[in-house]
Amino acid sequence: MRTVIFTPTGKDGRLIAALLERAGKPCHSADTFLQLCASIEEGAGAAIIAEEAFAHESIAPLLEVLQHQPPWSDFPVLLLTVSGRVTAESERLRKQREPLGNIFLLERPLRPETLLSTLEFALRGRQRQYQIRDQIRQYALAQEALLRSEKLAVTGRLAASIAHEINNPLEAITNLLYLMRCDPSPEQMNVLLSEAEQELARVTEITKQTLRFYREPSQPTETDVVSVLDSVLKLYANRMAAAGVTVERELRTRDAFVLSTPGELRQVLANLIGNAIDAMRGGGRLRVRLSELSSCSFASSIRISIADNGSGIPPEVLPSIFEPFVTTKGETGTGLGLWVTSEIMHKNGWTIRVRSRRAPGRSGTVFSIFIPKFDAPSTPTAHAASAGARD
Numbered sequence: 001m002r003t004v005i006f007t008p009t010g011k012d013g014r015l016i017a018a019l020l021e022r023a024g025k026p027c028h029s030a031d032t033f034l035q036l037c038a039s040i041e042e043g044a045g046a047a048i049i050a051e052e053a054f055a056h057e058s059i060a061p062l063l064e065v066l067q068h069q070p071p072w073s074d075f076p077v078l079l080l081t082v083s084g085r086v087t088a089e090s091e092r093l094r095k096q097r098e099p100l101g102n103i104f105l106l107e108r109p110l111r112p113e114t115l116l117s118t119l120e121f122a123l124r125g126r127q128r129q130y131q132i133r134d135q136i137r138q139y140a141l142a143q144e145a146l147l148r149s150e151k152l153a154v155t156g157r158l159a160a161s162i163a164h165e166i167n168n169p170l171e172a173i174t175n176l177l178y179l180m181r182c183d184p185s186p187e188q189m190n191v192l193l194s195e196a197e198q199e200l201a202r203v204t205e206i207t208k209q210t211l212r213f214y215r216e217p218s219q220p221t222e223t224d225v226v227s228v229l230d231s232v233l234k235l236y237a238n239r240m241a242a243a244g245v246t247v248e249r250e251l252r253t254r255d256a257f258v259l260s261t262p263g264e265l266r267q268v269l270a271n272l273i274g275n276a277i278d279a280m281r282g283g284g285r286l287r288v289r290l291s292e293l294s295s296c297s298f299a300s301s302i303r304i305s306i307a308d309n310g311s312g313i314p315p316e317v318l319p320s321i322f323e324p325f326v327t328t329k330g331e332t333g334t335g336l337g338l339w340v341t342s343e344i345m346h347k348n349g350w351t352i353r354v355r356s357r358r359a360p361g362r363s364g365t366v367f368s369i370f371i372p373k374f375d376a377p378s379t380p381t382a383h384a385a386s387a388g389a390r391d
């Protein structure tokens with residue numbers, strides 16, 4: 001760290017420079033006031049300034065440099081004062097130097113040891129400031145790296161969740177194509193083709209939806225839970241038949257309308273029912289129940305519960321099932337279904353609950369979701385009016 005010396009009368013400057021050189025302290029002299037300011041800005045350890053420098057020149061440029069220091073910096077100035085009596089001039093100089101900040105006042109005539117030990121002290125403080133600067137820089141770099149890796153993680157999850165979600169409709173299309181081969185009659189073809197088209201539309205919807213999920217909020221619309229539920233059960237019908245799973249559907253209410261974006265409710269139900277079927281490899285019973293919960297103080301909600309008598313969730317996995325990439329299905333699982341589900345829940349302010357038991361002969365899992373009820377108007381005219389009002 002260099003020390004800058006500025007003594008306009010010259011003689012003091014040469015003596016001080018010689019003293020510092022002998023003590024092994026790098027230094028250089030500034031010839032003008034502006035040179036002094038430039039040296040400080042370039043980076044110096046301390047400055048030694050004779051106070052008479054301010055007798056004929058304004059202190060403003062030096063103040064400017066010192067006031068614009070970064071937050072970690074408090075540049076030390078050793079000011080060699082004009083000794084002697086208090087005069088109007090000495091008072092003016094005193095007032096002028098007040099805002100300089102980190103100042104060490106040294107009265108002349110100077111003892112070399114006093115100058116050296118004061119400079120030593122000032123340089124040690126400056127060294128500390130540089131250490132703080134380096135720590136702040138390292139911290140900023142680490143934070144940047146953290147942000148970058150978080151962004152990467154989100155991108156990875158996004159890609160994986162799209163892959164996971166389009167798997168269901170692709171599976172359905174494969175099944176539909178198989179059915180077309182088995183029964184190529186025109187009527188059957190028409191039905192199956194339109195179902196395949198719907199599944200393809202879902203793929204498009206899911207990719208758009210997942211991308212939007214991270215970008216902009218999408219507009220929820222009035223959605224009939226019963227019809228979404230039925231379409232998901234239909235989607236899995238073949239798989240359930242193959243696995244020996246029977247379905248019990250209990251609709252305690254038929255008037256179950258909620259606000260949801262087109263694919264989100266379907267995505268949630270498909271994930272939960274898909275998992276339930278996975279848990280009943282050796283056959284079982286899937287119970288889906290729809291009910292309305294009303295209370296006098298809160299708005300009504302729709303409860304959808306999906307219960308299976310499958311394997312149950314291992315207790316050590318249960319606390320983390322909603323985290324991404326948590327799966328007990330090895331190669332065939334992604335561990336993303338429940339994570340996507342919980343993100344959708346959280347985004348819409350819906351609630352999900354899970355209860356699971358593993359005991360011989362009494363294993364099973366129940367997922368319940370609660371969604372605020374949307375009161376569907378009864379007449380078509382009122383329906384149109386309310387849809388218009390919501391837009």
Ligand SMILES: Nc1ncnc2c1ncn2[C@@H]1O[C@H](COP(=O)(O)OP(=O)(O)O)[C@@H](O)[C@H]1O
Binds near residue numbers: 312
């Ligand atoms: N109905 C269920 N019965 C038993 N285990 C379940 C059930 N639902 C979820 N799980 C457990 O939660 C894990 C995470 O589920 P999910 O996020 O959908 O990922 P994946 O289905 O790809 O494994 C599953 O691997 C499974 O261990």
Ligand SMILES: [Mg+2]
Binds near residue numbers: 271274275337338
């Ligand atoms: Mg799953």
